[in-house]
Amino acid sequence: MCTVTVIPLVAGSVPRSLGSAHADSTPIIRLICNRDELRTRPKAQPPQRRMCGEHAAIMPIDPASDGTWIGANDAGLLVTLLNRHRSEDASPSPAQKLSLRSRGEIIPGLLRHSTLADALASAASLDPQAFQPFRLLLLCGPSMSDVVSNGGAIQVGAFQSIKCPLLFTSSGLGDERVESPRRELFEELFSRNDNPVRVQDAFHAHTWPDRPHLSVLMNREEAHTVSRTVAAVSGDAITLSYEPIGGDTPEAIQVARLPIKRVAACR
Numbered sequence: 001m002c003t004v005t006v007i008p009l010v011a012g013s014v015p016r017s018l019g020s021a022h023a024d025s026t027p028i029i030r031l032i033c034n035r036d037e038l039r040t041r042p043k044a045q046p047p048q049r050r051m052c053g054e055h056a057a058i059m060p061i062d063p064a065s066d067g068t069w070i071g072a073n074d075a076g077l078l079v080t081l082l083n084r085h086r087s088e089d090a091s092p093s094p095a096q097k098l099s100l101r102s103r104g105e106i107i108p109g110l111l112r113h114s115t116l117a118d119a120l121a122s123a124a125s126l127d128p129q130a131f132q133p134f135r136l137l138l139l140c141g142p143s144m145s146d147v148v149s150n151g152g153a154i155q156v157g158a159f160q161s162i163k164c165p166l167l168f169t170s171s172g173l174g175d176e177r178v179e180s181p182r183r184e185l186f187e188e189l190f191s192r193n194d195n196p197v198r199v200q201d202a203f204h205a206h207t208w209p210d211r212p213h214l215s216v217l218m219n220r221e222e223a224h225t226v227s228r229t230v231a232a233v234s235g236d237a238i239t240l241s242y243e244p245i246g247g248d249t250p251e252a253i254q255v256a257r258l259p260i261k262r263v264a265a266c267r
Helices: 094-099 103-110 116-124 175-190 196-204
Strands: 002-008 029-038 045-052 055-061 070-073 077-083 134-140 143-149 154-156 166-169 223-233 237-244 254-259
Touching: 002 077, 002 134, 002 196, 029 077, 029 196, 045 103, 045 237, 045 254, 055 103, 055 237, 055 254, 070 103, 070 223, 070 237, 077 103, 077 116, 077 223, 103 116, 103 134, 116 134, 116 143, 116 154, 166 175, 175 196
Parallel strands: none
Antiparallel strands: 002 029, 002 166, 029 223, 045 055, 055 070, 070 077, 077 134, 134 143, 143 154, 223 237, 237 254
């Protein structure tokens, strides 16, 4: 259960705190992921550095799987995962669920690769029946693709250049139930031609007082938004800013920066 947005950035739209005097350090893509989880889920650990094959990577860690829902490597790959809850998806029985692997294992395996093409090929080779349904977003600089599993088959999307704000969202209540209201809000906010960074931040902090269960900053009896991760992608580094949400006391935002050794090939 997550809401992810991706926006392209142009000169003048980036706060000074996210850039520097060096042109290659100015973000060209900004991704935000609101992570929604059950209240019984163990608290995640902030971004840490790990080795994925020959590549250094940064990612927050889910203690339940020792995996993650978002991560980046020093080849310039950025990957995030959303759970899928659609009516047409395969629905495993309670007994089958016990034998399924955690979706948190997927991203560390993909961050072993040096190119976006290789990471996509690896994702396409996953056994869809080994995991509950998911959607992966794989980014390399201003280019991206996605991989969707309905629990029975895997489909790889076409490469696309990120030229406008993009939204991806899911919910344990059913993806169809939250898609329309969240997308209407998304399009309304971005139609105002305001600073895209401020608009993106406002979208991910938005709650409808009368519909908190459908909100981007979600809250319902059994689940809520537990964190917000901002990924800023530049020509020479990827930065993850991780903010825990919903605790009894506010927690500091923790930042991890990973220099890019070479930009991964996008084709």
